[in-house]
Amino acid sequence: MDFLNAIVALSNFVLIPALAYGSQLALGALGVTLIYGILRFSNFAHGDTMAIGTMVAIYATWALQGWGVSLGPLPTALLALPVAIAVTALLLLLIDRGVYRFYRGVKAVPVTFVIASIGVMFILNGLTRLFIGPDDQRFDDGARFLIHPRAFREATGLAEGLSIRTTQALTVVTAILVVAALFWFLRRTRTGKSMRAYSDNEELALLSGINPERVVAITWIVVAGLSVIAGVLYGLDKSFKPFVYFQLLLPIFASAILGGLGNPVGAIAGAFIIAFSEVTVTYAWKKVLTYVLPDALAPEGLVQFLGTDYKFAVSFIILVLVLLIRPTGLFRGASA
Amino acid sequence: MTQPFLDAIGMTGGYGAANILHDCTIRVGTGEIAVIVGPNGAGKSTAMKAIFGMLRLKHGRIVLDGENISHLTPQARVAKGMGFVPQNRNVFPALTVQENLEMGAFLRRDDIAETMEQVFALFPILKDKRRQAAGxxxxxxxxxxxxxxxxxxxxxxxxxDEPTAGVSPIVMDELFDRIIEIARTGLSILMVEQNARQALEIADHGFVLVQGENRYTDTGRALLADPEVRKSFLGG
Structure with missing residues (x-):
């Protein structure tokens, strides 16, 4: 019994949250890694792209809620996704036309692109605060739980109640669908293959008649989709706060670099490693250990290795270790 | 040679102010193999790049099948019927063999299956490895x-451009055999080669370049027989 209770507690506080968080990071890291693979720079504006895209989704959700539209148990924000993705894609294409295309034209070195992206980051950051403000926004609706802890306790008789929130389940399912669609696109379609070819060998792609501007435009559109979905899922699961989205940049980059920049499979693996590390290190293990260990060995303290306020230290340490030991990442991406 | 398929006449130009090519002329007849040989730094690869449009020429013109293509970009020349194999980085290493071939046909809108079968017939090993990454x-x-x-x-x-650079002699012979086979189907072939002797043996015409100029131009057989050429460029 205690063992089962321990598993349920572990699921509630470690496995399920880390799975959801890892899915959100994976979608973010895929965007970063695609931009790195094709445009060949680290996009520091990615966190704020997620923020501004989510902001558009929130406005659209509020409008839909105002009109009385609802998806029943699912959050209305899902219906707002297409609008938000379209607006964000348009915005990214405009930014590319106004900023990055110039630097491509003069064949600027990657660090110039990075600095330009920091400029874009500040602008997007400012725009988000100007419109929706720096405060927390909640926009989730629909059923709160897929599996309610009380119902679970009554059904099983366990002391611990398993809890799976709708947003957590939705996050994981959506991430799986999006990743499957992305990989199908990259591996099976002519356009997707041309993007991989361009990322692999730019010169030869040109000789083969692949139009670089088209590849770049499609990349931004795909990135808009990934970052809006990642941002909305994160916002539904936790809450929307522009500054938090900016901070997500660190775990997202840590994921992409850990997996090997430019390698999509690596980005996903990296995201889950980061998410599980962060959650396990900041979780107070007292409850689980009390269930599992004999009474004599039951811990007195919280058995928490790091306060949740310091969770970003985990990403940071992993990032530093990867750069020191294996800069190309686990899956050997284009060297960082 | 009657009307040559490729007629690159009087090419003069280089990367900066200094010229690498000086009034250099390269011609390839239909279904012929032409080879550019010469010492290091003779401008062999540069001549090839100029023909493909990767180098801006100060003088000279490139005529392909009777049409002046001097002003076209490399991509447009591909559409006109030029295929170019660079010396380095000439595959997509992360893509599978089959995807590499598909990308080669990127500009084509018709069915490419038949051409792919022809390539597989020419290089059977590629068919076995078509799902493997080229890298x-x-x-x-x-x-x-x-x-x-x-x-x-x-x-x-x-x-x-130097198709046999860095491969073993056996593989080189094999590649040259395939190149002859390709030419027999009516394709014209222009090749830059370090292995001058072997290349001239399969060449209909050879162009010996020295310092960006045509030094000797003749049939492959005649160049191989020429004591002057043998002494200076073929190591006796």
């Missing part, structure tokens, strides 16, 4: 992928 293949196999990729556009002129 995992050996040097010689990779070279076959590179030639196959260029053939996928159905070019009328295939240009190879």
């Amino acid at each position: 995992e293949l050996s040097g010689g196999q990779r070279q076959q992928v590179a030639v196959g990729r260029a053939l996928m556009t159905k070019p009328k002129l295939l240009m190879l």
